[in-house]
Amino acid sequence: MWRDASTWAAEALAVFAKEWRCEFRTRYALNTLALFAFTTLVVVSVSLGPIGVSLSQGTAVLPVLLWVILLFSAAAGLPRAFVQEEETQTAIALRLAATPSALFCGKLLYCLTLTAALELLVTPVYLAMTNLNVKSPGLLVAVLAAGGYGLAAGSTLVAAIIAQARSKGTLFSVLAFPVLLPLILIAVELTRGAVAGDPGGVALPQLLLYDAVVTIAGLMLFPAVWNP
Amino acid sequence: MKRALAWLLWLWMAAVIAGAFLYAPLAKGFIGQSSRILFFHVPMAWVSFVAFIAAGIWSARFLFLGRRPEHDRAAAAAVELGLLFGVLATVTGALWARVMWGAYWNWDPRQTSIVVALLFYGAYLALRSSLEDRDQRARLSAAYAVLGLAVAPFLFFVMPRIMFSLHPQSVINAQGKVEMESRMVQVLLAGSAGATALFFWIHNLQCRLTALSDRKSALEE
Numbered sequence: 001m002w003r004d005a006s007t008w009a010a011e012a013l014a015v016f017a018k019e020w021r022c023e024f025r026t027r028y029a030l031n032t033l034a035l036f037a038f039t040t041l042v043v044v045s046v047s048l049g050p051i052g053v054s055l056s057q058g059t060a061v062l063p064v065l066l067w068v069i070l071l072f073s074a075a076a077g078l079p080r081a082f083v084q085e086e087e088t089q090t091a092i093a094l095r096l097a098a099t100p101s102a103l104f105c106g107k108l109l110y111c112l113t114l115t116a117a118l119e120l121l122v123t124p125v126y127l128a129m130t131n132l133n134v135k136s137p138g139l140l141v142a143v144l145a146a147g148g149y150g151l152a153a154g155s156t157l158v159a160a161i162i163a164q165a166r167s168k169g170t171l172f173s174v175l176a177f178p179v180l181l182p183l184i185l186i187a188v189e190l191t192r193g194a195v196a197g198d199p200g201g202v203a204l205p206q207l208l209l210y211d212a213v214v215t216i217a218g219l220m221l222f223p224a225v226w227n228p
Numbered sequence: 229m230k231r232a233l234a235w236l237l238w239l240w241m242a243a244v245i246a247g248a249f250l251y252a253p254l255a256k257g258f259i260g261q262s263s264r265i266l267f268f269h270v271p272m273a274w275v276s277f278v279a280f281i282a283a284g285i286w287s288a289r290f291l292f293l294g295r296r297p298e299h300d301r302a303a304a305a306a307v308e309l310g311l312l313f314g315v316l317a318t319v320t321g322a323l324w325a326r327v328m329w330g331a332y333w334n335w336d337p338r339q340t341s342i343v344v345a346l347l348f349y350g351a352y353l354a355l356r357s358s359l360e361d362r363d364q365r366a367r368l369s370a371a372y373a374v375l376g377l378a379v380a381p382f383l384f385f386v387m388p389r390i391m392f393s394l395h396p397q398s399v400i401n402a403q404g405k406v407e408m409e410s411r412m413v414q415v416l417l418a419g420s421a422g423a424t425a426l427f428f429w430i431h432n433l434q435c436r437l438t439a440l441s442d443r444k445s446a447l448e449e
Binding site: 157158161162164165166167171174175177178179181182183185186206209210213214216217220221224225228 | 291344347348350351354355358359360363364367368370371372374375376378379382383385386
């Protein structure tokens with residue numbers, strides 16, 4: 001039992017390590033994510049004008065824009081996790097080498113670290129550029145953590161689905177957005193709460209519940225998606 | 229026998245339409261005749277909800293209970309019909325909203341959740357059309373449908389909490405009381421039952437049709 005669990009964890013970690021090793025060879029996902037996020041940030045910030053928006057408008061509008069930037073940046077970078085396996089035709093080798101659930105967790109961990117890096121890059125710059133004053137930073141960190149996890153988990157499963165289809169790039173956005181929309185709505189609501197300084201109430205547990213549901217659905221569905 | 233049932237359904241739906249205009253009274257507090265759209269709008273919204281759940285269940289059966297192609301065909305047909313009924317429910321709802329609320333669209337929670345459902349249906353069909361291999365298409369689209377079913381409750385439970393709704397209460401409201409004139413309830417329930425039967429009838433025809441075309445393409449290969 002324990003040995004099974006430890007080989008499973010070793011497999012998942014091996015997949016995770018492999019992902020980052022491949023990533024550092026080309027730095028494709030990192031560069032795309034960072035540049036895409038930064039470009040969108042600049043567009044948003046410039047369009048809002050030199051002094052930004054007024055305080056009341058800012059509380060309503062700026063959290064939405066933050067999550068739109070995060071969502072679209074994730075859509076630009078995360079699908080690579082599986083698309084690249086199909087393009088380089090390494091998917092078959094990976095099917096032979098790893099158990100599906102361990103593979104899913106390894107890929108999820110990789111997407112999670114990418115999302116976390118994205119949030120670490122985007123959020124401080126965004127707050128600085130838009131002069132947004134966050135009243136409860138702790139809640140903001142919690143929302144970014146829970147929301148980022150949901151974003152990564154949903155994207156991992158959808159990426160596995162679209163990797164085997166034609167027209168992968170556009171299909172990812174089409175498939176991922178209806179699934180991620182509840183997450184984005186809850187996260188925007190909570191981010192507004194963090195900016196205005198009111199505690200989230202039941203929204204944070206709801207966000208965590210969403211994360212749990214998507215993780216369980218991913219673990220259950222991934223073997224069927226992955227193995228022909 | 230089947231023909232008789234189809235005729236019975238035709239008569240039933242004709243009676244519902246007649247009942248909506250001639251038998252049911254107007255609801256209090258609604259502008260003009262606008263409350264009559266209820267007898268068409270609610271059954272369509274209900275059917276699009278049933279189709280969504282049915283597609284999810286058929287997909288789960290396909291994935292976890294022995295990969296049978298008829299379950300895949302059933303899920304796809306349910307999504308196609310769900311999209312049709314969902315669009316009809318959205319349009320009838322928007323027309324009514326224009327009369328009562330003064331705007332076709334105002335992102336009421338119900339409007340938001342049906343738009344997400346339509347997006348989901350559309351995405352499902354886009355996924356199917358971009359996969360050529362039949363087994364692969366069945367497998368991946370079933371997984372996507374089950375994922376949608378898992379996430380859907382968040383829309384229905386989270387939306388009403390975040391947003392204020394102007395949408396009239398459901399037939400049975402939070403107090404569990406029916407606050408509608410009994411003749412209206414009769415027509416509404418008859419309409420919903422008829423629309424559900426209509427859905428399963430068209431669904432059955434569509435499944436048989438796709439089964440035949442699948443067999444034809446299998447013979448040609």
